[in-house]
Amino acid sequence: MDKTFKMLEFIIDDDSDDEKIYNFVSSLADEDVEGEATSSRVPRPRTYIPRDREDAALRLYNDYFSETPNYTEKNFKRRYRMSRELFLRIIEGISNFNSSDIPDYFMFFRERPDATGHQSLTILQKCTVAIRQMAYGTTPDLHDEYVKIGEKTAALCLDNFCRCVFHLFARQYLRKPTAEDIARLYNFHAQKHGLPGMLGSIDCMHWEWKNCPIAWQGQYTRGANNDINVLNYSPLFNTIKNETVPPSPFDVNGHHYERGYYLGDGIYPDWAMLVKAPHSPTDEPRKKIKRFQESARKDIERAFGVLQGRFQMLKTLARSMDFNKIRRHMYACIILHNMIQENNGFVIGKKEERMIQRNPPRRLHRDLRDRDAMVKEIRDKQVHKQLEADLTEHVWNLSPYFRTANIIE
DSSP states (O other), X not given: OHHHHHHHHHHTOTTOOHHHHHHHHHHHHHHHHTTSSOOOOOOOOOOXXXXXXXXXXHHHIIIIISSSOSSOHHHHHHHHSSOHHHHHHHHHHHHTOOOSSOOHHHHTTOOOBOTTSOBOOOHHHHHHHHHXXXXXXXXXXXXXXHHOOOHHHHHXXXXXXXXXXXXXXXXXXXXXXXXXXXHHHHHHHHHHTSOTTEEEEOOOOOOOBTTOOGGGTTTXXXXXXXXXXXXXXXXXXXXXXXXXXXXXXXXXXXEEESSOEEEEOTTSOOOTTEEEOOSSOOSHHHHHHHHHHHHHHHHHHHHHHHHHHHOGGGTSOBOXXXXXXXXXXXXXXXXXXXXXXXXXXXXXXXHHHHSSOOSOOOOOOOOHHHHHHHHHHHTOHHHHHHHHHHHHHHHHTSOTTOOXXXXXX
C-alpha cells in the first residue's frame, strides 16, 4: 500500500520524466522478485499478429512517394495536411540528424534489421502514422490495417515525432520577433487593418484533458483557465518585463508610444499594451474603431480555427496521462502549422531573412524595483485610455475609400 501511494505521488510530480518512472517501476519489480510482494494475477501471453510490414511499406511508397504515385498531390495534402515537399523535408531532417550524442527519439526512426533479420518499419511508415494521428485525432491502433503498426508502436511514433519536430524546428518557428519582424508587423497591420503599432491579438484556445489526474483537475478545467487567469500566468509579457525584446516604438495621432499593443475582447483589463473595442458605442468615430478592431481580431483569431481544423487532435480530448507529452504535442502542432503557412506563402517577410535570428535578445538580471516599475508601465490605465483615443481619432481620419490590401510577400 505504501508503494502504491509513493507511485501515485511520483507520477503526478511535474518534474518526473519517463526515465525516472521506468527506474522507479524497475526497482519495485526487483523487490517483487525477491518475494516481498508478488501478484496472484496470471500473466497473459502476448498475441502474435503476423504483420507484413515490408509489403505495407512498399504499398505506402507506391501510393504517395514514388515518381508516379497512385494518389495526387491534392490527396496528399488532404491526408498529410501539408505538401509532399514539406513532409519529405521533415523526413530528411529527422533521418539525417547527426550529433555526437543522438537522442533516443531520433534513433527511434533509424531503420535497422531486427533479431529475426527482417527490416524494421521505415521512417515513412512511422511518420505517416504520427502525422495522421495529429491530422485526424484518431487512436493509435486505427492505422494498423494499412500501415501495419501496432498500437504501442504507433503511440511511440507520435510522441517521438513531436520530440524530433520540436528539436529541429522550434528555434526557427517559435522564436521571438526581431526588430525587423516587428517593423513588418507594424507595416502589415497599418495597411491591412488601418491600425498602426499593432502586434497581434490575444485570445485563448482550450484543449480538454481526458485523463487529467484528480489532484490537478482544479487547475486544468475551463473555469480555472479563463482568459484572465491565462493572461496572468502567460509568459507573453515576461520578456518585456525583463527587457529581453527589441524596442518597438511607434507614433499615432501625434503621440509617441514605446511599445506595440495587442487586441483583446472586453474581458481583458485596461492595460497599456491592450486595446479593446468600445462597448455599445453611440458616436460615429467609436462605431468605426469598433468595426476596425473587431475585423482585425477576426482575421487573427481565425488562426485558432485553422490550427484545430488542420490538426483534429486538438479538437478531441487529450488522451495522454503525461502533461509533458500533451505540451509536446501542442508545440509540434504549432510548429507544423507555421511551417505549412510558410510553405503556402502566407507569411510576412522573405523566407531567407527568417532563416536566421538576428540580434538575439539580451538576457539581463534586472533589479526587482525596475521590474515592478515595468509592470506598472505595462498596466498603466491612463496610457490605455490615451491609446484608444488616439487610435479612434486615427481611424476616423482615414479615407472613406480605405480598403484592406493583401500585402503578404
